Amino acid sequence: MRDCSGVTDPRPLPVRPIEQVRERIVEALSEHFARDHLSLDELETRMARVYAATTPAEVDALVADLPALALGAPVIVTPDAYAPTPKLKERLVAIMSGIVRRGLWKIPRRLRVVAIMGGVELDLRQAELPPGVTEITAFVLMGGLEIRVAPGVRLETDGVAIMGGFEDRVHDPGIAPADAPVVRVTGIAIMGGVEAQIQPVD
Numbered sequence: 209m210r211d212c213s214g215v216t217d218p219r220p221l222p223v224r225p226i227e228q229v230r231e232r233i234v235e236a237l238s239e240h241f242a243r244d245h246l247s248l249d250e251l252e253t254r255m256a257r258v259y260a261a262t263t264p265a266e267v268d269a270l271v272a273d274l275p276a277l278a279l280g281a282p283v284i285v286t287p288d289a290y291a292p293t294p295k296l297k298e299r300l301v302a303i304m305s306g307i308v309r310r311g312l313w314k315i316p317r318r319l320r321v322v323a324i325m326g327g328v329e330l331d332l333r334q335a336e337l338p339p340g341v342t343e344i345t346a347f348v349l350m351g352g353l354e355i356r357v358a359p360g361v362r363l364e365t366d367g368v369a370i371m372g373g374f375e376d377r378v379h380d381p382g383i384a385p386a387d388a389p390v391v392r393v394t395g396i397a398i399m400g401g402v403e404a405q406i407q408p409v410d
Contacts, residue, residue, distance in 0.1 A: 229264040234349070235303055236271050238322045241347060242299040245274055251347055252396055302326035302351065310334070319344045323351035323400065333358040333409045337389040346395030346402050348372070355404040357391050364392040365404050372397040377405035
């Protein structure tokens, strides 16, 4: 009898079903968050349970109580494109992709950003900000979000980082007047980063 102990089985190893289910459910949860079906706290809780689950059934159960949806490719915004007037609530979702907004565009008072294994760049230095406070809520998982605002804008950040970073940088703060617009960035970064900075226009 031949000794086959040193022979490698040429057949590829099968992909673990639970990993395929996780990827699908992570995408679905991100889309539900973007459509206001989930709050940020609910999204964080369910994402944690996705990676703690040990069977495909446990992962699938995390969207069983949510409305059915048809997942599509995220909308990619090309650089320097002028965006039309958005609705009061706008969502940017980058899943294994990238989104860039810069130049002349109008930002809504509330903006939700989801970046999962992808990146989002928001350059607000030439954007039309609403009076008062503009709120940017971020959920970043193994991705990145970069935000730039012009001097004269007050920048506030209050986020949570888990094996990642959530920071603000001020290159040229200047003196913001009492009625200056405020950009407030909140949310969570898991194995990813959120960076907000005040920077003069190049």
